[in-house]
Amino acid sequence: MTQVNESPTVPSTRRTPAGPTAPLTIDELARATEAIGKVSDAFSSRVVGQHRIRTALLVTLLSEGHVLLESVPGLAKTLAASTLSQAVSARFARIQCTPDLLPSDIIGTQVYDPRRHEFETQLGPVHANFVLLDEINRASAKTQSALLEAMQERQTSIAGTIHPLPDPFMVLATQNPIEEEGTYVLPHAQMDRFLLKEIVDYPTEDDELMVLERIDDGTLGQHMADVTAVISTQEVADLQEMVRRVYVDPAIRRYITALVRATRDVPTLLGPELGNYVEIGASPRGSIAFFQAARAMAVVQGRHYVIPEDVRELRHSVLRHRLHLSFEALADRVRPETVIDAVFRAVPTP
Structure with a gap:
């Protein structure tokens, strides 16, 4: 099962730094601090507490890496991922991993068009800026391996054709540590490709009471409004370039x-x-x-x-x-x- 939320923002072109880079200036650092503050405020407007998730997601995004989140269900991992994507005006895709999920369900495939008598490429949900792989350890080893090229090379291969992934691109994978029946343990080589692994703990009593209050006033729940974008994907690329300096x-x-x-x-x-x-x-x-x-x-x-x-x-x-x-x-x-x-x-x- 996949869910894709599209944004009108066109993904920026991935830039490769060349040669020595100048140190950050005071003005650049001030702009970075302001942008990160906006994203943090947007995140906190939807996600109660969970400061470690917020820090892990920000660090992973700015480092151009991927993050593995481990916790029991119901601790706002999906909400955190979708909120971050909306805050930076990015495309978000959610993939519910199951044992029958195929690699083509993630990276895409070629479909025959009988009207034009030719095959056309349909890109999979991995071609989004933020990709949430829910319960990644429920996907088969073959499907898990299909993610290696995407995570490491930031591209996919469909019928011999290379398709670059958008920029920024970040995989957020989750796994449930208490239900291991019918799961496929991630190989060490694939675990190593995640920049961070964060263990998500239960909220405090005050945070849990705040969740109930936000559900009562409509801030959270089925009919909650989307988060307004506070920065663009181009600004995210600029922040990533600053981090490298x-x-x-x-x-x-x-x-x-x-x-x-x-x-x-x-x-x-x-x-x-x-x-x-x-x-x-x-x-x-x-x-x-x-x-x-x-x-x-x-x-x-x-x-x-x-x-x-x-x-x-x-x-x-x-x-x-x-x-x-x-x-x-x-x-x-x-x-x-x-x-x-x-x-x-x-x-x-x-």
Whole structure:
């Protein structure tokens, strides 16, 4: 089942930076802060609480990455994705993953037109700016693999023809951790392609009361109005270009690589007690994810440079899906966050 919401805005052309880039100016940073503030306000007008989702979505969007959201049903993941797309005047598509979903249902296919006696290409719902894959682990392995090219190469191949995806393009995948019967566990290679993995928790009591109030006054519910676009997709592209120019000191770069490399040799760093719980550490994609996401976090916080706190703030989101824990860890109910926190305590902060 797919749902596509179209916007009259024409997707901007993806730009590739060439050569060294100038640092952010004060005026550029002020414009970025203003635009991010508008998007955050639009997000909060529909989504109550869930500040971690908001931060994760903003960081992922500005980093040009993809995000995996894990939680039980009913915690506003779909609402968050659709609200963000409306706030930036983008096309939104929702795909409900099921075991019988085919790759062509996502990327598109060729259909024969008997009137013109020729085949025509019908693009699938993945050709949108924001693509929500609801319960991705219910899709078959073949269908999951069809997403790899789209997520990594930002293009699809239909009958030998390459179709570029719009810009911006972001995949938001969800999975339910409490219902595993009839599901297909995401392979480690595909998990690694998500910039962040965020665990969505239940709202606070005050937030849940606010949800009821908004349903009562019509702000939320079946007949709620769409969010007014506050920035354009071109402005999103400009923000992404600014993020690429955020300054990262060499000491921060060494800190990032030291942290990621430490996950590959946990016994030496932490001893056998925790070391035996990690079978495979993070790949270089972990370092790249920290580097890109920390830059975005700095802009979200109103800075043109990265500080160690940006890296620490993102530690769980970047690493929890990149560590492969042993059966012993599962038996002892050791969570990835426990190992990640221990690694961060052991590696000196610059």
